[in-house]
Amino acid sequence: MAKSVLVTRQPLGRALEIISADASVDLWGGDVSMPRAELLARVASVDGLYCMLNDRIDRELLAAAPQLRVVSTMAVGVDNIDLAVCTRRDVVVGHTPGVLTEATADLAVALLLATARRLGEGIEHVRSGRWGEFQPDLLLGRDVHSSVIGIVGPGRIGSAVARRAAGFGASILYTGPTAKPTLEQEFGAKRRDLSGLLSEADHVMLTAPLRPDTHHLIDASALRLMKSTATLINVARGPLVDTAALYEALRSGWIAAAGLDVTDPEPLPADHPLLGLPNCVVLPHLGSASVQTRTEMAEMAARNLVLGLNGEPMEACANPEVYA
Numbered sequence: 001m002a003k004s005v006l007v008t009r010q011p012l013g014r015a016l017e018i019i020s021a022d023a024s025v026d027l028w029g030g031d032v033s034m035p036r037a038e039l040l041a042r043v044a045s046v047d048g049l050y051c052m053l054n055d056r057i058d059r060e061l062l063a064a065a066p067q068l069r070v071v072s073t074m075a076v077g078v079d080n081i082d083l084a085v086c087t088r089r090d091v092v093v094g095h096t097p098g099v100l101t102e103a104t105a106d107l108a109v110a111l112l113l114a115t116a117r118r119l120g121e122g123i124e125h126v127r128s129g130r131w132g133e134f135q136p137d138l139l140l141g142r143d144v145h146s147s148v149i150g151i152v153g154p155g156r157i158g159s160a161v162a163r164r165a166a167g168f169g170a171s172i173l174y175t176g177p178t179a180k181p182t183l184e185q186e187f188g189a190k191r192r193d194l195s196g197l198l199s200e201a202d203h204v205m206l207t208a209p210l211r212p213d214t215h216h217l218i219d220a221s222a223l224r225l226m227k228s229t230a231t232l233i234n235v236a237r238g239p240l241v242d243t244a245a246l247y248e249a250l251r252s253g254w255i256a257a258a259g260l261d262v263t264d265p266e267p268l269p270a271d272h273p274l275l276g277l278p279n280c281v282v283l284p285h286l287g288s289a290s291v292q293t294r295t296e297m298a299e300m301a302a303r304n305l306v307l308g309l310n311g312e313p314m315e316a317c318a319n320p321e322v323y324a
């Protein structure tokens, strides 16, 4: 019998072709995320689900999808998916690590430079007609070159950020569950516990996955440990940071500035107080948003889906224990 797949967003590149060659496709054509009720209704009779990072794949969804065998998300992060429930139900989950590492690390460095060197304020200064004669103290930021850059979560993306940081002549600190001998040997990176990293770094880069143990990793007490001149950059997931505490830290000068590609809540409402702060640069989750990278992610997710439906090993599976 033909396999059937629900695709929750018009995918990029050849993704739809790849899936359609193997299965019949029900495509949500809307230009906003599929409403929850629609998702729950349309998942009822499908074998596979091709989803985005903002589709919640939880117990309720799995209960509504008795035939479901494969979930493939167009993202590396799987915090929107209840992996334990999927595994119990023998639903294999694919994701897209690797292909977005470099683009996300590029964006992390772009955001660091924009934040530390106050590019947003500079652009606004020019556009608003306030640019007058040269002022020696206009919009002074903080150096990125020769600084101390602390990486929280030195996985693929964190390591790619470290490689770029080394190019800036920065000293690199990292914190994570395991030692990273390659980072230490190649870039002289030094491992610290979180408190040590926060108190020593000029720029703190969050690249850790969102899990119960990283939720609100950066709370008020963590922010209090940082230098008052420090920058916090988050390209991982919004809930790593306690947003209310960050607002207070930026408003009261516990830290100098923050650059966020991800927020909690996400999207951040236009009237959110963080957006009124000049020392907070916010981007709309653009980490992997280059034509090449998003196309590769979309196509990899499509291949994962087809492989999963055919009972073959995926290029990247987030719950390989399902095969055990």
Ligand code: DGY
Pocket (backbone or CB within 6 Å): 053, 074, 075, 076, 077, 078, 100, 236, 287, 288, 289
């Ligand atoms: C991911 O893949 O998890 C990113 O957040 C989007 O590129």
